[in-house]
Amino acid sequence: GDSVTQMEGPVTLSEEAFLTINCTYTATGYPSLFWYVQYPGEGLQLLLKATKADDKGSNKGFEATYRKETTSFHLEKGSVQVSDSAVYFCALFSGGYNKLIFGAGTRLAVHP
Amino acid sequence: DTGVSQDPRHKITKRGQNVTFRCDPISEHNRLYWYRQTLGQGPEFLTYFQNEAQLEKSRLLSDRFSAERPKGSFSTLEIQRTEQGDSAMYLCASSPEAARESYGYTFGSGTRLTVV
Numbered sequence: 001g002d003s004v005t006q007m008e009g010p011v012t013l014s015e016e017a018f019l020t021i022n023c024t025y026t027a028t029g030y031p032s033l034f035w036y037v038q039y040p041g042e043g044l045q046l047l048l049k050a051t052k053a054d055d056k057g058s059n060k061g062f063e064a065t066y067r068k069e070t071t072s073f074h075l076e077k078g079s080v081q082v083s084d085s086a087v088y089f090c091a092l093f094s095g096g097y098n099k100l101i102f103g104a105g106t107r108l109a110v111h112p
Numbered sequence: 113d114t115g116v117s118q119d120p121r122h123k124i125t126k127r128g129q130n131v132t133f134r135c136d137p138i139s140e141h142n143r144l145y146w147y148r149q150t151l152g153q154g155p156e157f158l159t160y161f162q163n164e165a166q167l168e169k170s171r172l173l174s175d176r177f178s179a180e181r182p183k184g185s186f187s188t189l190e191i192q193r194t195e196q197g198d199s200a201m202y203l204c205a206s207s208p209e210a211a212r213e214s215y216g217y218t219f220g221s222g223t224r225l226t227v228v
Contacts (some may be wrong), residue, residue: 004154032216034216042222043116043118043222044155044219046218051213051214089154091154093213098168100155100157100205101157104154105153105154
C-alpha cells in the first residue's frame with residue numbers, strides 16, 4: 001500500500017545551520033505531497049505542499065521539491081532558528097486510499 | 113471561523129471508563145477525519161465522514177470505538193471500556209470535498225487521552 005518513509009531523528013543543529021530532512025514515498029499514481037509541523041502539545045500545521053512532479057512548495061524559508069524520478073520530497077531550510085524546533089511530518093494524499101498518509105515524523109532540535 | 117476545535121484538550125480517565133471527545137470542523141468543510149497519534153509516531157487514520165455519512169473505518173477502530181457526525185456538523189468520538197493502550201493524542205481534521213487531494217487537511221489541536 002501507499003506509504004511514507006522519513007529519516008529518523010532527532011536532528012540536532014546549531015542556529016543558522018542548513019537543514020535537510022529526507023522523505024521518500026511509495027504510491028500508485030501521482031499523489032499530492034505535504035509537510036506538516038507539530039509544536040509541543042499542539043496539533044499539526046500545514047507547512048507546505050506540492051501537487052505534481054517538479055513543483056516546489058515553500059513557506060517560512062522552508063522548501064521541498066516533488067521529485068517523481070526519485071519518489072522524494074525532502075524538506076530544506078537554509079538557516080534554521082531556535083523557533084523551528086518541532087516535529088516535522090511528511091505526508092501524501094493517497095487517491096487510492098482517499099486520505100492523508102503520514103510518515104513517522106522527524107524531531108528537529110535547534111540550539112543557540 | 114477560527115479553525116478546527118477539539119474538546120477537551122486533555123482527558124485523564126481510569127481504565128474501564130467511557131470517554132467522549134468532540135470536534136468542530138471548519139464550517140464549510142464537508143469532510144471530517146479522526147486520527148490517532150501515539151508517542152513518537154505519525155498520525156494514523158481512524159475514520160472519516162463526508163457530511164453525516166461515515167465512509168470508512170480503519171481496522172484500528174475496534175468495536176469499543178464509535179464515531180458520529182449528526183447533521184454533518186460537529187463529530188464525536190467515543191471510546192468505551194478504555195484500556196491503557198488507548199492512551200494517545202486524538203486528532204481531528206477537516207477538508208473541503210472539492211480539491212481535497214491538493215488542499216491537505218486543517219487539524220485541530222488534539223485531545224490527549226491518558227488512561228490510568
